[in-house]
Amino acid sequence: MTQPSRRSAEALIAPDRSASARALGVPPFLALDVMAEAKARRAAGEQVCHLEVGQPSGPAPRAACEATARLLATGEVGYTEALGRPSLRARIARRYAEVYGVAVPPERIVVTTGSSGGFTLAFLAAFAPGARVAIPSPGYPAYRAILLALGLEPVELATGPSSRWTMTAEMVAAAHAETPLAGALAMSPANPTGVVTAPGDLADLAATCRRLGIWLVSDEIYHGLTYEAPAATALAFDDDAIIVNSFSKYFAMTGWRIGWLVAPERLVRPIERLAQNLVISSPTLSQAGAEAALDDLETPEAYRAAYAANRALLLEGLPRLGFDEILPVDGAFYAYANVARFTNDSSAFAKALLAEAGVAITPGIDFDQARGRAYVRLSFAGSEAEVAEALDRMARWLPKR
Ligand SMILES: Cc1ncc(COP(=O)(O)O)c(C=O)c1O
Structure with missing residues (x-):
């Protein structure tokens, strides 16, 4: 150097x-x-x-509180593996089969400190300093802020009524043609709009990102909270997409600070190294609660x-x-x-x-x-x-x- x-x-x-x-x-x-x-x-x-x-x-779901209390009562609340407790990773992987009919090996699940922690790890693992990443506008403000904080360049793509307020494959391809992107961040259901991207549109976006050779990061934190049709996971269309999710919204566990990533296999070890050094592990009590929450959907x-x-x-x-x-x-x-x-x-x-x-x-x-x-x-x-x-x-x- x-x-x-x-x-x-x-x-x-x-x-x-x-x-x-x-x-x-x-x-x-x-x-x-x-x-x-x-x-x-x-x-x-x-x-x-x-x-x-x-x-x-x-x-939060009662089972989450009870499981956490049980672990707390033992007093044995040490670090966990940087990628998360193996039993929680396995349970999250099983959820993909249950909810979407998609097979995901537990080895590709990374437990994070909320989806917010997942973004940091995913962006650091996938993007080189200065890389350009497309995000929808209007959109969740922290996308832009996290990218800026990490020395990445957010490229805001304005959505509107013509695309039913969804960032489309065409928008991403056009932005990439102008100045190359390293990735695109999709969200559905969206914040602040509430819009769900139609499965066909998400499939097009996934296919375009794959064709362009850029990462698709899919924020699926509001999955489970839909009022018309359920939202599709990007994993159904591209096994190589990076999925970001959390227990904050559907499971009403904001303060527990627990989320997860589904990462392509080749990113898991780099993410593990980052997690080991940046956070050591996600909160142990919260991991126990989150695992129990997955079986308490009432x-x-x-x-x-x-x-x-x-x-x-x-x-x-x-x-x-x-x-x-x-x-x-x-x-x-x-x-x-x-x-x-x-x-x-x-x-x-x-x-x-x-x-x-x-x-x-x-x-x-x-x-x-x-x-x-x-x-x-x-x-x-x-x-x-x-x-x-x-x-x-x-x-x-x-x-x-
Ligand atoms: C779209 C979206 N993504 C991510 C987050 C971050 O949530 P958390 O870090 O609690 O998982 C939020 C929080 O409001 C959000 O609206």
Whole structure:
């Protein structure tokens, strides 16, 4: 390896020990900022309806809590294997056969600290520094932020009504033709839109990525939370896709910080080396809970029914309030609504709604820097009473604007 010159090494030292340009380039996650403010207001005694954050409000499946308590009672909570407990990896692999009819060997399952930890490992394992990765816009803001933090280049591909708000194979091929991509990150059901990619479109995307020789990373964290047709896994169309998933959403286990990857065999050892050094292992107690959760679907299915009722309430209530464009809410627990008839600044709109009516929602700018000023995201992961109360408050507040 050639040594950098003294001058180039000096140029990399931040003046006055300031934060690195890389860290400063990572944007804030506005939904979490709104959540912090909403929590502060609630702590100060205000009644706040929380529609800002994608977090189930009910507890984790009982079996998860019991298994965790049993392990905790033994006091034997050491590290696990970096790739995860073998029994959990085997159980997750079995889920692919149960749910999708797809055979996955346990050796290809990697247990991670939430899907967030999975992204870091997958991106580091698959992409060279500076590589370009296509992501959909609007989209989950952390994709862009994680890629930037890792010195990768997010390439945002704008979706719209013509592709039913899905990143298509054609978009990826066109971006690749312009300047080569190293990968594309798909998500279905999507955040913030709720859109489910049709199986045929996902198959096309997988085939195109394969033809172009680029990675397909598929974020399947909202699988299980669909209200029309179930979402397909990218593994069904390309055994070589990298799948990212988590116990956070369907299993209502956000704070347990447990997720998983399905990785192609040749990435598993590189990911293991990264995991050994970056995290050593995922939380042991949470792994025990997650394994038990996979056999206790009663709670997740009850939550899904509750979300479906909330969804119906919003889809009926929002248009009556004048929200005339809501993207297709096929899955997840979000309604992404156009607010252009109320405001040209959805951040100011969301701030005023929280301050004046006590309803916390997320401005679209979090998800789409170009068009987000015209959109807001409402999460319906909370209780039916909270969603109903939010609609009432908005009905009283909107005419006064
Ligand atoms: C699309 C999407 N992917 C990934 C995540 C990260 O979830 P976790 O790290 O809790 O698994 C979220 C969280 O909201 C999300 O919406």
